[in-house]
Amino acid sequence: MSDPVKLAVVYYSATGTNTEVAKTLAEAAEKAGAEVRLRRVAELAPQAAIDSNPAWAANHSATADLAVATPDDIEWADAVIFGSPTRFGNVSSQLKQFFDTLGGLWAQGKLADKVYSGFVSSATRHGGQESTLLAMYNSFHHFGGIVVAPGYTDPAKFADGNPYGTSHIDAQGNNPVNDETRNAARIQAERVVRIAQRLKAGADA
Numbered sequence: 001m002s003d004p005v006k007l008a009v010v011y012y013s014a015t016g017t018n019t020e021v022a023k024t025l026a027e028a029a030e031k032a033g034a035e036v037r038l039r040r041v042a043e044l045a046p047q048a049a050i051d052s053n054p055a056w057a058a059n060h061s062a063t064a065d066l067a068v069a070t071p072d073d074i075e076w077a078d079a080v081i082f083g084s085p086t087r088f089g090n091v092s093s094q095l096k097q098f099f100d101t102l103g104g105l106w107a108q109g110k111l112a113d114k115v116y117s118g119f120v121s122s123a124t125r126h127g128g129q130e131s132t133l134l135a136m137y138n139s140f141h142h143f144g145g146i147v148v149a150p151g152y153t154d155p156a157k158f159a160d161g162n163p164y165g166t167s168h169i170d171a172q173g174n175n176p177v178n179d180e181t182r183n184a185a186r187i188q189a190e191r192v193v194r195i196a197q198r199l200k201a202g203a204d205a
Contacts, residue, residue: 112144
């Protein structure tokens with residue numbers, strides 16, 4: 001039997017929504033048999049901006065002890081699930097900056113042939129969730145990665161309705177991560193682990 005899938009969950013979260021989704025993905029992946037690294041990307045915003053928003057400041061403090069992602073985490077992983085809030089229909093600058101640090105691994109071909117997937121949050125319904133995921137997936141194509149979206153591979157996916165990845169509408173903090181989002185995250189994590197395990201087993205054969 002091949003070794004367990006090594007999965008990195010790498011995300012950016014300002015006010016904590018994506019932190020909760022990332023933890024749910026990590027827990028579901030571990031239950032599915034993966035070895036998991038949960039990592040946040042470095043914050044780029046000045047402390048004054050963080051302190052101006054109580055939810056942002058609270059999440060910043062609560063996740064201070066969580067390890068910051070490095071390129072080593074991506075090299076280590078068989079599969080990576082990246083997460084970002086929407087920023088004008090695109091990924092956050094914090095996650096994009098992390099992508100930009102991966103050029104060395106890309107040049108060595110070390111980003112290729114891994115499984116990649118993504119999750120996202122927005123303040124409003126249709127607030128750029130799909131475009132953010134598709135923009136994120138553009139990077140995965142350049143990595144030479146294998147994109148594994150959840151699709152409608154489970155009947156429960158018709159509840160949240162996003163085949164591109166887990167997404168949550170937080171309504172400016174008024175809509176905490178709920179069972180629908182957690183279930184979508186579970187389905188996505190299990191699918192990513194399952195497909196990555198098949199690829200890993202085939203490579204080891």
